Amino acid sequence: MICSNLSAANGRLTFAGRDTVELAEKYGTPVYLMDEQRIRYNCRVYKENMDRYFPRALPLYASKALSCKRLYEIVAEEGLGTDVVSPGELYLAKSAGFPMDKVFFHGNAKTDADICFAMDCGVGYFVVDNPDELAAVDRFAAERGMEQRILLRVTPGIDPHTFEAVSTGKVDSKFGIPIETGQALEFARHALSLEHVRLMGVHAHVGSQVFVSTVFYDTADIMLRFLAEMKEKLGYEAEMLNLGGGYGVRYTEQDPTVDIGYELSTVARHIREGSAALGLREPMVLMEPGRSIVADAGMTLYTVQSTKRIPGYRNYVAIDGGMTDNPRYALYRSAYTVYLANKMDQARDFVCTVGGRCCESGDMIQENVALPAPERGDILAVCTTGAYNYSMSSNYNSIPRPPIVMVDGARDYVAVHRETFEDLARREA
Numbered sequence: 157m158i159c160s161n162l163s164a165a166n167g168r169l170t171f172a173g174r175d176t177v178e179l180a181e182k183y184g185t186p187v188y189l190m191d192e193q194r195i196r197y198n199c200r201v202y203k204e205n206m207d208r209y210f211p212r213a214l215p216l217y218a219s220k221a222l223s224c225k226r227l228y229e230i231v232a233e234e235g236l237g238t239d240v241v242s243p244g245e246l247y248l249a250k251s252a253g254f255p256m257d258k259v260f261f262h263g264n265a266k267t268d269a270d271i272c273f274a275m276d277c278g279v280g281y282f283v284v285d286n287p288d289e290l291a292a293v294d295r296f297a298a299e300r301g302m303e304q305r306i307l308l309r310v311t312p313g314i315d316p317h318t319f320e321a322v323s324t325g326k327v328d329s330k331f332g333i334p335i336e337t338g339q340a341l342e343f344a345r346h347a348l349s350l351e352h353v354r355l356m357g358v359h360a361h362v363g364s365q366v367f368v369s370t371v372f373y374d375t376a377d378i379m380l381r382f383l384a385e386m387k388e389k390l391g392y393e394a395e396m397l398n399l400g401g402g403y404g405v406r407y408t409e410q411d412p413t414v415d416i417g418y419e420l421s422t423v424a425r426h427i428r429e430g431s432a433a434l435g436l437r438e439p440m441v442l443m444e445p446g447r448s449i450v451a452d453a454g455m456t457l458y459t460v461q462s463t464k465r466i467p468g469y470r471n472y473v474a475i476d477g478g479m480t481d482n483p484r485y486a487l488y489r490s491a492y493t494v495y496l497a498n499k500m501d502q503a504r505d506f507v508c509t510v511g512g513r514c515c516e517s518g519d520m521i522q523e524n525v526a527l528p529a530p531e532r533g534d535i536l537a538v539c540t541t542g543a544y545n546y547s548m549s550s551n552y553n554s555i556p557r558p559p560i561v562m563v564d565g566a567r568d569y570v571a572v573h574r575e576t577f578e579d580l581a582r583r584e585a
């Protein structure tokens with residue numbers, strides 16, 4: 157199966173060693189399950205390997221993959237920092253007691269209110285995206301009589317899906333300031349001239365679901381050359397180099413497995429050699445995994461409502477959830493592995509489209525799925541839904557969001573409650 161936390165026993169799908177049909181009965185469907193031990197394992201892969209291979213390093217969990225208080229507690233216990241992209245994520249992290257000095261605040265359109273809120277929370281670092289924000293951060297830090305630590309977000313001009321440095325493409329991005337045009341150097345020069353910001357280094361994030369090692373080598377090379385340019389032209393040596401997130405995870409049997417520990421060892425060697433060649437002191441290296449921390453620690457369970465056969469066209473299976481709890485197929489045609497959790501020992505001879513319950517034809521979870529012939533009441537499992545499902549969920553059609561249930565060995569507990577109809581009406585005037 158695609159992840160070691162999946163198995164089958166007595167015709168039932170098991171997740172984190174637990175019978176999924178029993179969990180569906182206990183909590184109702186749809187339900188997001190999260191495997192606490194797998195989250196911790198994924199955190200340790202980064203923490204232990206980065207501690208081992210880099211002289212100074214810190215992995216930061218990228219909140220946008222899944223942001224809830226229980227997750228922040230687990231990530232903090234595992235010794236990671238976190239990055240947040242909005243004051244809402246920051247609020248949840250702070251409410252969970254996350255150490256603020258290990259929080260990095262991203263975003264390409266931070267408002268004055270966002271900046272003030274983050275400073276008043278005591279956020280460790282701003283990842284400043286553009287000169288307008290830089291000026292605002294300096295001004296609000298001055299008002300508070302403080303010096304705000306910052307990284308600058310730059311674009312190295314890498315397209316992760318052609319795995320080459322390209323001169324256009326990713327230079328053309330709404331995030332960050334390009335190195336290639338000379339603007340990033342001016343951005344850094346300006347930051348160094350300001351009294352109330354302290355420039356700690358630079359950040360780049362090139363993409364997501366990356367399976368090719370050279371993407372990170374290329375990024376590191378370009379970033380190290382930029383550090384060398386800053387040293388030469390500005391007399392400034394950066395303390396931190398943040399390479400962003402993006403290692404891929406397996407959604408289907410066709411996806412390769414990324415050996416993240418090995419990848420980190422090779423990135424570390426690359427940075428060590430590159431720094432030496434350029435006469436730089438090795439910077440502290442930060443990485444921002446999101447998907448690879450939570451994706452395979454998650455699964456969504458649904459109940460089959462109907463089966464429809466349209467001769468000469470296709471078969472449909474309708475479930476009690478859909479694009480409201482998982483918009484990724486509708487948005488990106490993302491592949492998923494789907495099982496009928498209560499029919500694991502039956503032949504998968506019914507090829508169908510798994511459709512959701514929303515009034516929207518594009519509301520599909522997957523097409524061309526082979527399942528045992530489904531019947532109303534069967535439990536349908538979609539694997540690897542821990543990242544970008546709950547965090548991208550919506551209330552379209554006024555559908556309440558599912559709960560997040562944590563599974564931890566023999567224990568299971570609710571981390572986020574199922575939304576109620578009263579919750580839907582709560583903000584109405």
Ligand SMILES: *Cc1c(COP(=O)(O)O)cnc(C)c1O
Pocket residue numbers: 218220221239262361363364365400401402403444445446447448543
């Ligand atoms: C999305 C994002 C990440 C996390 O990417 P994953 O593919 O989930 O690992 C990290 N850093 C930044 C700035 C991002 O935008």
